[in-house]
Amino acid sequence: MGDGKLKSSEDLNKKLARLATGGQPRVLDLFAGCGGISLGFHSAGFQITAAIEIDPKAVRSHARNFHPDDVERHAVPRDITRTEPTLLCKELGLGNVRDAIDVIVGGPPCQAYARVGRAKLRDIAEHPEAFKVDPRGNLYLRYLEYVQAFLPVALLMENVPDVMSYGGHNVAQEIVETLESIGYVARYSLINSAFHGVPQMRDRVFLIAFRRELGVVPEFPKPSRYIALPPGYAGQRRVALRLVDILGGSGYVAPLAADPELPAAVSAEEAIGDLPPIHGSDVRRGARRLDGSHRMAHSGTNAVSDYAARMRDWPGFEGGPDLDDHVIRALPRDGAIFSAMPEGAEYPAAYAMATRMFEAKARRQRLSKGTKAWEELKAAMVPPYDPSKFPNRWWKLRRDQPVRTLMAHLGKDTYSHIHYDPTQARTISVREAARLQSFPDGFRFEGTMNPAFRQIGNSVPPIMVARLARCMAETLAAGIAQRGKV
Numbered sequence: 001m002g003d004g005k006l007k008s009s010e011d012l013n014k015k016l017a018r019l020a021t022g023g024q025p026r027v028l029d030l031f032a033g034c035g036g037i038s039l040g041f042h043s044a045g046f047q048i049t050a051a052i053e054i055d056p057k058a059v060r061s062h063a064r065n066f067h068p069d070d071v072e073r074h075a076v077p078r079d080i081t082r083t084e085p086t087l088l089c090k091e092l093g094l095g096n097v098r099d100a101i102d103v104i105v106g107g108p109p110c111q112a113y114a115r116v117g118r119a120k121l122r123d124i125a126e127h128p129e130a131f132k133v134d135p136r137g138n139l140y141l142r143y144l145e146y147v148q149a150f151l152p153v154a155l156l157m158e159n160v161p162d163v164m165s166y167g168g169h170n171v172a173q174e175i176v177e178t179l180e181s182i183g184y185v186a187r188y189s190l191i192n193s194a195f196h197g198v199p200q201m202r203d204r205v206f207l208i209a210f211r212r213e214l215g216v217v218p219e220f221p222k223p224s225r226y227i228a229l230p231p232g233y234a235g236q237r238r239v240a241l242r243l244v245d246i247l248g249g250s251g252y253v254a255p256l257a258a259d260p261e262l263p264a265a266v267s268a269e270e271a272i273g274d275l276p277p278i279h280g281s282d283v284r285r286g287a288r289r290l291d292g293s294h295r296m297a298h299s300g301t302n303a304v305s306d307y308a309a310r311m312r313d314w315p316g317f318e319g320g321p322d323l324d325d326h327v328i329r330a331l332p333r334d335g336a337i338f339s340a341m342p343e344g345a346e347y348p349a350a351y352a353m354a355t356r357m358f359e360a361k362a363r364r365q366r367l368s369k370g371t372k373a374w375e376e377l378k379a380a381m382v383p384p385y386d387p388s389k390f391p392n393r394w395w396k397l398r399r400d401q402p403v404r405t406l407m408a409h410l411g412k413d414t415y416s417h418i419h420y421d422p423t424q425a426r427t428i429s430v431r432e433a434a435r436l437q438s439f440p441d442g443f444r445f446e447g448t449m450n451p452a453f454r455q456i457g458n459s460v461p462p463i464m465v466a467r468l469a470r471c472m473a474e475t476l477a478a479g480i481a482q483r484g485k486v
Contacts, residue, residue: 025476026046026047026049027047027049028103028105030142031080036459037105037106040463040467058458064444064446097149101152104146105157106157140171153476156472158206161236165239172251175207185211187220188252188253189254190240191220195258199268200402203233204460204464214483218472220471267402268436274305279425280328281332281425289448290446294326296326319441328427329449334383339422343396345394350383350396361381396420398420410457417436430452
């Protein structure tokens with residue numbers, strides 16, 4: 001055995017010995033955003049030691065929530081392509097790289113998968129500088145370089161379903177094979193968060209790996225909720241899995257089917273129905289800073305569901321008697337349309353409804369088609385987007401179902417998630433978006449409304465992550481216990 005392998009074995013044994021005596025697993029969150037993955041691991045008993053995030057507002061959100069006593073040091077935006085592991089440890093006072101971290105987590109941005117292949121991914125094992133050849137699309141290589149440097153006992157990666165079938169590559173399988181070449185046992189699965197207690201139908205790929213020395217194989221949590229997913233999800237999954245079926249590979253684990261006898265998936269109404277009503281017609285334009293100046297009392301009259309109670313009382317992130325960040329965009333043109341839309345309606349129905357309302361008003365005012373007054377009224381009442389090109393641009397929540405996937409585009413507009421209550425006639429608030437992504441009421445977002453929406457949409461649902469983290473903790477404990485018997 002070479003000196004490098006011997007030293008790696010010593011470093012690994014030191015970490016496992018610390019964990020065996022009850023030490024908290026220390027987590028490094030890469031591409032951390034505001035901290036959805038961090039929060040899930042935190043709630044499962046892991047210690048959030050450090051994070052890397054390039055967005056200034058997102059990293060400050062992360063620091064405020066996980067390092068409230070040392071915000072300024074942890075709130076520094078860091079570009080992972082320019083931040084070496086040794087520099088990160090020095091700046092955060094983490095000591096030696098090999099001793100600092102037990103678990104690495106994160107979701108590298110889903111860029112340029114087609115440029116990543118088996119040979120190039122494996123370069124990282126022998127040639128750590130290979131990443132620098134093409135940093136745009138190879139952030140996975142940077143993630144793997146950090147794995148090489150920190151030698152975690154376990155890791156988690158998250159990404160969109162397209163990671164399994166992009167440009168002729170199943171990147172997830174290629175990452176599995178690369179991790180196995182550097183001493184890990186890795187598996188990945190396609191999981192919908194609605195089956196795990198999140199009020200959102202969100203398909204994502206999760207990859208889990210453990211050091212081979214532990215003698216364990218990654219497992220994934222069993223569903224705790226049931227929903228019959230809309231028909232479109234089956235088609236999307238077939239597309240995402242086509243290379244898994246064609247190329248095979250030992251890495252993919254099919255998710256367990258949810259038992260129809262399980263409790264129903266958490267609905268939109270269970271998630272946000274207890275929150276104070278906001279009427280869209282009462283909201284005026286202007287920036288809204290999330291600094292406590294928009295705090296309001298919990299005056300909602302609806303019952304508090306088990307899910308809502310969890311959001312109010314999440315240990316360490318309790319919401320208190322008042323509600324923060326329950327703010328919305330001012331959309332005066334569209335309130336009447338929002339109110340008239342049936343639950344589950346999309347943009348074509350909204351456009352047709354707006355057109356009918358406009359035409360009726362134009363007739364009442366006896367406006368001639370094509371006149372300046374007619375055109376001005378149309379612009380004031382009818383959205384400008386072609387319904388044939390933007391069928392999913394708008395969507396009104398169904399109160400009795402989980403919502404569709406929240407995306408980063410929430411930072412630009414929130415028409416993809418229109419509140420189901422016709423009397424409120426508005427899109428969702430920042431706090432409602434957080435609830436639907438399973439962030440508790442005590443979690444704080446940095447900046448104004450738009451950056452907060454973007455942070456939430458970019459996040460991984462903490463409740464989904466918590467289930468994965470608990471599963472990982474159990475597997476890790478079993479591996480450590482087995483080693484102790486040898």
